[in-house]
Amino acid sequence: MRISMKYSIAALFVILSSISINAQEIVSPNGKVKVVLNLPEKNAAHNLSYKALYKIGSKFVEVLPYSKLGINRAEEQFADNLRFIAASKPAAIHDKYEMICGKRHECENFATEKTFSFENSDHQPLDIVFRVYNDGVAFRYVFPNQSDIKINITSEATTYVLPEKTFRWMQPYDLSYEKFYPLSKTGLSANKEQEWGFPALYKVNNQPVWALISEADVTENNCAAKLSNLKNANEYKVTYPSARDNFKQEGVITTLPWHSQWHTLIIGKLSDIVESTLITDVSEPNQIKDTEWIKPGAVSWIYWANNHGSKDYQKVVEYVDLAVEMNWPYVLIDWEWDVMANGGDINKAVDYARSKGIKPMMWYNSGTSWLDPTPNDRLLTAEKRAKEFSWLNKIGVYGIKVDFFAGDQQDMMAYYIDILKDAAKHHLMVNFHGATVPRGWARTYPNLMTTEAVYGAEWYNNNEILTDKAAAHNATLPFTRNVVGSMDYTPVTFSNSQHPHITSYAHELALSVVFESGFQHFADSPSAYKSLPEEPKNFLKEVPAAWDDTKLIDGVPTEKVIIARKKGNQWYIGGLNGKDTPQTLLIKFDFLDKGIHDLHLIKDGKDDKSFSSEIIKIKKGSIVKVECLSRGGFVGVIK
Template sequence: MNLLRKTWMMLVAVMISSCHTETLDIVSPDGDLKVTMEPAEENAYGEAAFSVDYKGGRILSQSQLGLETDTQKLVGNLKLKSVSAVKRVTDDYNMITGKRSHCVNEASERIYSFENEVGQTLEVTFRVYNDGLAFKYGINAVVDEENIIREHTTYTVPKGARRWMQQYDPGYEKFFPLSTDGKLTNRPEVDLWGYPALVEPQDSVFVLITEANIRRGHCGSLLYNGGQRDSYQVRLADKQSVGDGLWESPWRLLIIGDLSDVVESTLVTDVSDPSKVEDTEWINPGMVSWIYWAHNHGSKDYQIVKEYIDLATRMKWPYDLIDWEWDEMGNGGNLQDAVKYALEQGIKPLLWYNSSTSWLGPGPLYRLNKKEDREKEYKWLSDMGVAGIKVDFFTGDSVATMNYYMDLLEDAVKYKLMLNFHGATIPRGWQRTYPHLMSVEGVYGAEWYNNNSILTNRAAEHNATLPFTRNVVGPMDYTPGTFSDSQHPHITSHGHELALPVIFESALQHMPDRPSVYDNLPEAVKHLLSELPTAWDDTKLLAGYPGVEVVMARRKGDVWYIAGINGTNEPRTLRAPLAAISVSGKQMSLFKDGTDDRSFAIEENIPLSDEETGLEIKCLPRGGFVAVIR
């Protein structure tokens, strides 16, 4: 009798749970993505959690929700108090920079209100898009003193799932090695990971984990998997305090789908605050000549600075960056002379600054930290004719640093200065809110050929991983296009290097090599680099897999630029289907690997027709190509 009663009770509980869960689900507009909310009373672990299904298959299970403060414990045994009706949310906006000029996305939104044992409430807002999901926390805090937040969000990925994750580093300058157990092969003790993190929970289904819409008073976060290697808890990078009234977290993001869904997604900017800048005529993406890579201390020397201004003139690039130590410039001229010379050539100068918060080595120092000093410096730059600044050496993801980024951006609007952050955190949507944020380093880039020999043998695989990880979330100042060698050699081919300024998105694309190297490139290659856009109307991933290969198509106006790279040490044929691109009646110019890795094979004015189904390009080891269709 007891057994029958238990069986009957379990059956009723399952029926109620199934019915209840059905009402709690939230589904993407196209029906492919579903989030199932699991309150503590319906969860075997006794905690509020959610699971994610994609095209009918479970890809993430029992991912925990919750926040805790000094005065509120909103984690674990939370009961569901209420659920809002499903609301349709549409994001429709234009971008000056980035992978797409007109961004449109649509989501289903629900707000889940949870309550703890003493009646304190946690609201979780979920949006489910066709290309992923976003959620954020909201709490009402009434406190008389600092109240510290600790987040308990935990993403649980399937055991053995492939993942490409970067060991957490405040400058986000590490590799994204492939792992299946949540550990680094050479450093198994590492348990802190930075965004974005790419996971393949099922064959050909991917999840990119990141965050967006950091506002004033927020810190950034990272991922921790020290307890269980397949569970990644969100850890705040700093003491995050909340005062009286409503507090909201940044959006936690999971971009989901096949690799093209991930790479082409604009979810990071979709959920970020709209532009705060009304007049944007002064914000202009473009190519930049850059002195540092070949001449570490070159900005001290007026004559070398002039050489890079002249390079920009010959290459028809709009900008030249005068890097660190310009305040010590000599050998025939000073900074004012260099800026005047650039403007006379029709080149807009950009200047480097030390943020003066981390490494206090090269100068100028302490010119931007205080508002009154910053406004004075910005006015001086604007009056001289400087178009923008690169600010370097920040101190990670703390609240103070995030506020400092926003101080720099907001005060720059009045003086019409574009900004580029180096030694900095990754983009989290500010490229929409502050459209004069042109680029961010936050990547292990070509600059590292100057520092040690590690990049030489890993660059090809690394370059073929970045389009699926770091560059998905926003502009990436990798400084591509190194055709010669710096302090340490590169073994990627010329075709590979030429492909990188197309594959890597950055509104200011810094070209780092020596003037003599660009001067000696084939005329057709110089012409391509002289007209290459740095912001795009559309982006499509045509083929690829992390660390192996990538073929990317980007459109500006009615011209398509297709670029591919081989991330392996063996010859490889890259295939680019053209079904998504209208090519009939157009012509193609093709730049690919030559007979060796330091030469090109170039074909121009190749007619295309409706019968063209795709490209097949044979690449050298670590090779690549660029095709221009117009």
């Protein structure tokens, strides 16, 4: 018995040695973020996985337990049959660039990059490139060999594993990304479909560490992905979109070499999540040489209060006049402008706006077959875009809003990028509506000013759901959707459209700062803005739409948020109470330079439809308490 046990132990040792795992580490330049890959030795085929950790004090906390890696083509699998070949030496990444719109004008990032090379069982190569940034992790798959033969990349094994009972804020997948981000500890959706759109936020259990899953640098040779946890509620698999009626393709059709999008995981304190530029950090640099014509700004927007308003020339004139009075540079002429009547047509409306010093922009249907608001099908081909954009240049239009995209398939990714490229040739700025979430294109094509992909104020027109959920939803978006790019929520409404809102007037005013968008489409009627007291009205006349810096002062998803944004030598602060009960919000001024500053504060008044204001002397380290009504808020300017 003793001899048998002795030989059994020895045999077990030999077996374990033959499949031993070589754990390779990559650490961020600041030492805070670490990735560990389990790599098989001795050419053993293996299920490849990685985990991510974050340093708190002297200890590393597991942010993402071991999670599977891999990708598949129709003719070849690169998942559980990978043999490790080699790893590159660590390379230092240090990148500086400028953004025309976004949370920060001057962006700088540091990372450590390593490339891991593998072969599958048919000796076909696969590289996986990892970058570990000071605020997160990015990795992508690369097929490095050369071939002109078309291949079909069908799926990924990529999975994000979350511990049980992890607090998570994830949006059920929707073609237009217009759903809420409900708090969940189970990962189960109400409709049991178990598909989720990017970005996806979670908090590491019992630790002050957060993570946001998304993707970036999607090209015309990629589709956009989503997450599915159908098999296990705590395992979120990267999933490609299904074919649709007029696009039968699954996955990606391409030649080689090829690379995937960057899979991204922003990691750190909640402020690290909100302030991160990781999505643009990993995206291709600016492809537009001349950018002087690209100007962020506020927009008067006709749709919310009028729906069919752009058919009515006189209504359009009212919104041009509103832009003049409010010092907003733009007016958007929305759908049905091609059938404009009541005193003028689109040419006359554009001429009127230009005569008043207001730059007009125009709406387009992308050409989807399932929605027919006009004008339809003017952008679907390069020839049609060239004709339409030349006409817009001729009459003096500065930008376009393109609506109703059909999904996240590869052809739609190519369509988005083609629109951005062709619009840039004609010096036209772009707003994507009814669209996918931002995936880094604002760096590559900075004429992309904003994207909808949010359950925004427009939904007050559609049903009553937003009325009760808006405050908590608004206090969640800065930690989720708005992290990954400009967000066309169409904010700051004081009157009611089809359905009422019960957020306070000061809450609504604060959305102009809390929500970042290169085009900030102010959605209410002219009478609503004109009837504001002088101080909030003047605030809206001056609030920027692009920022030099962004700081999260305080916040908890669904409960509260305070964000400070800098433009020039002024800080603007916005705070939201996401609760249905009054709440005191604390502004901590640790971010200020030395000296005494004046804080001009506009906050809730005696009721939810009034304001109060004061000027407070502050300095670095000061703390100011702001009493907010239920679903209330405030704004401030530091001069």
